[in-house]
Amino acid sequence: MNRLKKNIYAFSLMSIALLSVQCKSDKKKDMEVTPQNKTVNMVTISKEAYGLTLDSIVVDKYLMKNEKGMEISVITYGGIITSWTAPDRNNNYKDIVLGYDTLEQYEKETPYFGALIGRYGNRIAKGKFSLDGTEYTLETNDGPNHLHGGVKGFDKVVWNASETKTDTTASLVLTYLSKDMEEGYPGNLETKVTYTLTNDNELQVVYEATTDKKTVVNLTQHTYFNLTGDFSKTILDHEITINADKLVPVDATLIPTGALTDVVNTPFDFREAKTIGKEINTKNEQLERGLGYDHCWVLNNQNEGVRLVSSAYEKESGRQLDVYSDEIGIQLYTGNFLDGTLPNKQGGKYAHRTGFCLETQHYPDSPNQENFPTTVLNPGEKYISKTSFKFSAK
Ligand code: BGC
Numbered sequence: 001m002n003r004l005k006k007n008i009y010a011f012s013l014m015s016i017a018l019l020s021v022q023c024k025s026d027k028k029k030d031m032e033v034t035p036q037n038k039t040v041n042m043v044t045i046s047k048e049a050y051g052l053t054l055d056s057i058v059v060d061k062y063l064m065k066n067e068k069g070m071e072i073s074v075i076t077y078g079g080i081i082t083s084w085t086a087p088d089r090n091n092n093y094k095d096i097v098l099g100y101d102t103l104e105q106y107e108k109e110t111p112y113f114g115a116l117i118g119r120y121g122n123r124i125a126k127g128k129f130s131l132d133g134t135e136y137t138l139e140t141n142d143g144p145n146h147l148h149g150g151v152k153g154f155d156k157v158v159w160n161a162s163e164t165k166t167d168t169t170a171s172l173v174l175t176y177l178s179k180d181m182e183e184g185y186p187g188n189l190e191t192k193v194t195y196t197l198t199n200d201n202e203l204q205v206v207y208e209a210t211t212d213k214k215t216v217v218n219l220t221q222h223t224y225f226n227l228t229g230d231f232s233k234t235i236l237d238h239e240i241t242i243n244a245d246k247l248v249p250v251d252a253t254l255i256p257t258g259a260l261t262d263v264v265n266t267p268f269d270f271r272e273a274k275t276i277g278k279e280i281n282t283k284n285e286q287l288e289r290g291l292g293y294d295h296c297w298v299l300n301n302q303n304e305g306v307r308l309v310s311s312a313y314e315k316e317s318g319r320q321l322d323v324y325s326d327e328i329g330i331q332l333y334t335g336n337f338l339d340g341t342l343p344n345k346q347g348g349k350y351a352h353r354t355g356f357c358l359e360t361q362h363y364p365d366s367p368n369q370e371n372f373p374t375t376v377l378n379p380g381e382k383y384i385s386k387t388s389f390k391f392s393a394k
Contacts, residue, residue, distance in 0.1 A: 042067040043197055045163045045170040050075050051103035057158045059103055062172045064197040069093045072197055077103060078155040079116035079174045079193055081223050086201065086391040089318030094229030096319065098355040101345055111337060112222035115155030116193055117148045119178060119185050121220035122296065122331060122364035125255045129367035131214050131376065138184035143253055150183035171196040180213065187213030202390040209383040216367045216375045217383050224335060224355030225321060227314035231344040234353045235334065236277030241311040242270035242330060244297035248363050249286055256365050260298050268295065273313065276334055276356060292336035292353065296329045296363050306386055310358050318393040325387040327360035328373060360387040
């Protein structure tokens, strides 16, 4: 094709495109239809090398970006969200999650910053449980108890990764085969976690698992948020809402007592927005045991599937996080064990209560608690749990 023909061709294509836009906008004025919408993916995902683990496994970093400006980095080690930007009320995007700059640091010491947690998020008493008369013994890595999947939980393994896209989303699909008796758990557990970024500043997390032997499973995500984007500030001024009438109270080792208690007239009542700091230091046996909030709430409307379960708002920046989930429980952990020793991404140290986690899950120690909904997974069944984190500003 000579140049003239090319130009005529390009011009007529443009005219057709413009004409069709004109027709559409006549029909529906509020809908933005441009030729680009048809072909360009507004949410992107890219991959780069991140590092080598101490045992020489290659770790990659994926970067998801949406049209609005949200950027989320995830590494294949632990499925860790290493950075996540969110807008303030002036549309300034800032990293609002705790983490590190290097793989070395994540391998050296981390309180589960940004990580996927499995096979069992939260505690299992004395690291023991029984299924059909067989007792299983897990590692005890939290005093007398088992926490977050053991010594080498899902936060410390390298996941396989692949990407998928639609017109308005980009997804990172992570898979991991946890072998029979890994960390003491029975069954080969095929695990899949899909992170999907949308153009609504929402990250959807879908957890799936199947097993070839009866087992227990309770997966979650352990991102620490600080909506100020300034990791030298505490999270005590963040306003939290938790749509829960009841709490799972714990004993001195943070294992559920078995009761589910009303939040009314306690510092655990977050049915109306309240700052984390408002009552965190009041005299209360549960708060003393957790050294602050480190508890699972019994979420309301458990039969409704995915619904709004919790929100966090930081008034200086205007950043708001809404958590939607189909889970029955949520652990609010207010960074009570951060003690100013771990280096932060901004050159300082992560001090006491400079991040909070909202970990959707089934109740702690369910394998040993007859009255709690089951966390047992049988061969032939599929474990599926969905949570999404949506940001806005006001
Ligand atoms: C637990 C805390 C624990 C923390 C690890 C949270 O999910 O509830 O008790 O210390 O994870 O940093």
